Amino acid sequence: MSSALDLNEKALEADIEKDLESDPRNTALSNHEKTFEAGVLGPETPPVQEEENNDTQPDPNALPRPPDGGLHAWMKVFGGFLVYINIWGFTISYGAFQTYYQHKLLSDSTASAISWIGTVQAWLLIMVGVLSGPLFDLGYFRSMLYAGNFLIVLGIMMLSLATKYWQVFLAQGICMGLGAGLLYIPSLALVGIWFEKRRALALGIVMSGTAVGGVCYIIAFDRLVPTIGFPWTMRVLGFIALALAIMAIPCLLSGSSMLARPRKARSLFxxxxxxxxxxxxxxxxxxxxxxxxxxxxxxxxxxxxxxxxxxxxxxxxxxxxxxxxxxxxxxxxxxxxxxxxxxxxxxxxxxxxxxxxxxxxxxxxxxxxxxxxxxxxxxxxxxxxxxxxxxxxxxxxxxxxxxxxxxxxxxxxxxxxxxxxxxxxxxxxxxxxxxxxxxxxxxxxxxxxxxxxxxxxxxxxxxxxxxxxxxxxxxx
Known part of the structure; x- marks a missing residue:
């Protein structure tokens, strides 16, 4: 699960390459960041003069070639890293919640019932993530970025108020799972658009947020619960997640206004x-x-x-x-x-x-x-x-x-x-x-x-x- 995200890397690369190769302008574009940012930040990239025998019309929705570096590109990596701390950090660290729920908060519930909370959260992360890929292609990245982070923070804060099984299930299983799913694939896809030769390195840095988030949230959970109790521990973790989201959003949106333009979405079946x-x-x-x-x-x-x-x-x-x-x-x-x-x-x-x-x-x-x-x-x-x-x-x-x-x-x-x-x-x-x-x-x-x-x-x-x-x- 913790790194389920890696399964989609090849799929993302194939989709991105397909979009890039479909545009004949790309053969004449430089890999330099300045050229890329002109296409991203400017109103529209001027079309390159085509050869006389080429009747193919340029695709107005195609992306320029990735710069493979530069401030905006590495800001995407940093923003994706912060997002993955939140979406996978809580998912991969569910073992800590499983133990606490079994012994204290939900001691009347069976271990099997408690585990459904974590598995539903992980399942929604993956399934909604599969569906969010085409939504990213259709230009809804900004909306998913705001909605996903909002649902994660809301789920954590509502979890601090939960005292019954169904409340925990809705807050941690459903709300946080839906929010994480909206951010899962789009965060990888956005980084992939800005990198080509260094794509494996960039995506590896982003996905390392999985382990970093899991370790940090488990240690924080262990240190805080005995001193301030479960409700306030979750509120503290919620504020941490909110701070990470506030830092991640401008990094991911920097220089990416053109992503609002729809592109051809891939088939789901x-x-x-x-x-x-x-x-x-x-x-x-x-x-x-x-x-x-x-x-x-x-x-x-x-x-x-x-x-x-x-x-x-x-x-x-x-x-x-x-x-x-x-x-x-x-x-x-x-x-x-x-x-x-x-x-x-x-x-x-x-x-x-x-x-x-x-x-x-x-x-x-x-x-x-x-x-x-x-x-x-x-x-x-x-x-x-x-x-x-x-x-x-x-x-x-x-x-x-x-x-x-x-x-x-x-x-x-x-x-x-x-x-x-x-x-x-x-x-x-x-x-x-x-x-x-x-x-x-x-x-x-x-x-x-x-x-x-x-x-x-x-x-x-x-x-x-x-x-x-x-x-x-x-x-x-």
Whole structure:
């Protein structure tokens, strides 16, 4: 989930390149920032004189070529980084809320019911994000930027007033999820428009806000709740989110007034995809891995407290260690994928993640659990970063890349929605001889490992089928 956002990078690049290549003026445009800003800030870029034999008319809605740098471009990166701290920071840190809700605020609710709040938030982020891409193409970025940030801050502030399950669900699950979805894809797309050769670097900086936000919000939550209570903690976090939004908005809007002009939006559905065996295998692979991927992030802190008897603070810092592992894993596996092939690296990490998931069953010491958490974050990070890089290898028509990836991602997002609640329903509680209540996490652990290994089998079949069909070698 934490970096689900990486799946859309290739789709965004394909869409942006398609827009750029459709305009014959672009062949004569310079990459210099001054030329780009003239097209963005000025009333209209003067048309370039066409060759006599070229009857193609220029597209008035096409964008000039990206400058790959300059003040406005890097302001977009900084603004996107701040936005991702908010939209993914609260989503990826939900494990801290899960533990607090189970033990205090919503102690009358089951772990499965509580986990629905976080999974609905993540699911809306992804599904609304898929839909917000075409809205961005139609020129509604400014409206989505204001509405998305408003909904996030409103959700946090309303959460500070919540005392019942349905109130928490509406504030954190629905309101914050909708707001994050409106900002998810447009923030990446905007950065992609300003960068070409440095696009991977720029998008990597933006998406690093995911881990930064998760770590910062977890630490703030841990330090503030014992001293000022949950309501005021959420208000403080709400003001932090508001400050980040106030800084991000002018950065993202600087030099981008021309984005209000509509461009051709990509299609949301391609029925021919369901006749493509590689597309079906790819979707099955992501669906099964997503069923188990998100589970430890939700239950690591709860396991540390309930089974290992750690303090609440220690449990949250173990979750922070897991997120730190995912940050470094995302960087390393991206490099490995460039050398060995995206699908090979993806398959290897899925197998190792499944084994690590099953190893959770035998952990009964705090030090071992810390090692498990770091390893889980390190290896599982690739399960949401590499699929987007691997998808172009199985897409027969790159002009449909964005549409098909959006379809596959939309289907797989359902797994993110139901995975943690199913695992929560497998939790068993019993009363020990000393009268204390114990929680048995065996069902959660088996579910995690089984889903990852099932996904590995699907991935292996996809890999072999792709090699056989394309005949381009094993390292793909």
């Amino acid at each position: 391609d029925k021919t995809a369901f006749a493509d065996s590689l597309f079906i295998l790819f979707t099955c692979s992501t669906f099964t891995t997503f069923l188990g991927y998100i589970v430890p992030y939700f239950y690591i802190a709860a396991y540390a407290q309930d089974t290992l008897q750690t303090s609440e603070s220690t449990a949250l810092y173990i979750l922070v260690a897991c997120l730190a592992g995912s940050f470094f894993g995302r960087l390393l596996w991206g490099y490995v994928a460039q050398k060995s092939g995206n699908m090979v690296a993806w398959l290897g990490c899925a197998i190792v993640s499944g084994i690590v998931g099953f190893s959770w069953i035998g952990i009964d010491h705090e030090s071992n659990f810390i090692a498990f958490s770091v390893m889980w974050g390190f290896f599982s990070a690739s399960l949401v970063t590499l699929p987007g890089s691997a998808f172009p290898n199985i897409c027969p028509d790159l002009s449909r890349l964005g549409t098909r990836l959006g379809m596959s991602w939309g289907i797989s997002s359902i797994a993110s929605l139901i995975g943690a609640p199913i695992a929560g329903a497998l939790l068993k509680t019993h009363t020990a001889a000393d009268g204390t209540t114990k929680t048995n996490f065996l069902g959660v652990q088996i579910w995690t490992g089984a889903c990852l290994l099932a996904g590995s089998v699907c991935l292996a079949v996809l890999w072999l089928a792709t090699v056989r069909k394309q005949k381009t070698g094993w390292f793909i």
